[in-house]
Amino acid sequence: GHLEEMSLPLFFGWFLLSSVQDKVRCTSMDFVKTLDTLEAFKKHFIDCEFTGKAEKEVDLEQYFKPTEILHCTTKFCNYGKKDGAKEYAVKDLYGSVFELSLSALFVTPRTVGARVSLTEEQLLLWPADAEKEVEASASLPLGSRAHVSLGCAEGVEPVQTGLDLLEILAVQQGGQSGELVEEMELGSLTYYGEGRWLLSLREPICVPACFSSFYG
Numbered sequence: 001g002h003l004e005e006m007s008l009p010l011f012f013g014w015f016l017l018s019s020v021q022d023k024v025r026c027t028s029m030d031f032v033k034t035l036d037t038l039e040a041f042k043k044h045f046i047d048c049e050f051t052g053k054a055e056k057e058v059d060l061e062q063y064f065k066p067t068e069i070l071h072c073t074t075k076f077c078n079y080g081k082k083d084g085a086k087e088y089a090v091k092d093l094y095g096s097v098f099e100l101s102l103s104a105l106f107v108t109p110r111t112v113g114a115r116v117s118l119t120e121e122q123l124l125l126w127p128a129d130a131e132k133e134v135e136a137s138a139s140l141p142l143g144s145r146a147h148v149s150l151g152c153a154e155g156v157e158p159v160q161t162g163l164d165l166l167e168i169l170a171v172q173q174g175g176q177s178g179e180l181v182e183e184m185e186l187g188s189l190t191y192y193g194e195g196r197w198l199l200s201l202r203e204p205i206c207v208p209a210c211f212s213s214f215y216g
């Protein structure tokens with residue numbers, strides 16, 4: 001009945017503990033600020049029409065609206081309406097704290113996010129169809145979509161962050177290596193065309209995160 005359906009959350013995921021949220025926000029803000037100062041970024045920025053207005057300068061800090069609760073979605077259930085929501089049986093690990101490894105930061109004209117590299121144990125919580133929902137990424141390894149959404153441009157839905165990551169990984173897998181733009185303090189910055197940038201972190205950022213759910 002109606003009540004039963006309501007007992008499923010909007011989504012399950014790993015929620016970054018509040019003690020590390022600020023650190024991750026600061027790191028990504030620094031990255032975005034640095035990107036904004038690079039000549040290569042300004043050049044491509046105009047090419048790809050980040051804003052739709054080629055001439056206009058953009059302040060990336062203003063451009064992306066920050067995500068409220070930093071987390072890595074595992075299963076999007078949509079209160080039970082999503083396929084497989086009921087079968088997502090994860091009760092025994094509910095409330096456990098895991099250590100997530102953030103291995104890259106990425107920016108596109110739509111979103112900014114952090115890639116999460118999942119361990120074997122964490123992959124047990126990863127839905128088998130997460131990558132298959134997107135045609136271009138169907139052959140990517142399980143867990144490729146795992147990310148923490150850090151911000152979205154005005155009018156962009158949060159689901160877009162994972163789709164943007166999958167697009168970048170599909171370009172990588174397709175044998176296009178991207179254009180190495182710069183060795184930065186945090187790692188190497190690569191441009192994948194169409195306004196897509198990925199900073200591969202030299203040292204992954206490890207953050208504790210609680211496996212739980214969000215009802216909203």
Ligand code: 2AM
Nearest residue numbers: 010011072073076149158159160161162
């Ligand atoms: P996110 O994982 O990139 O942040 C509520 O909207 C949360 O569920 C957000 O965290 C959002 O994106 C995620 N989400 C929304 N729709 C989704 C979908 N169709 N598939 C997977 N995750 C989704």
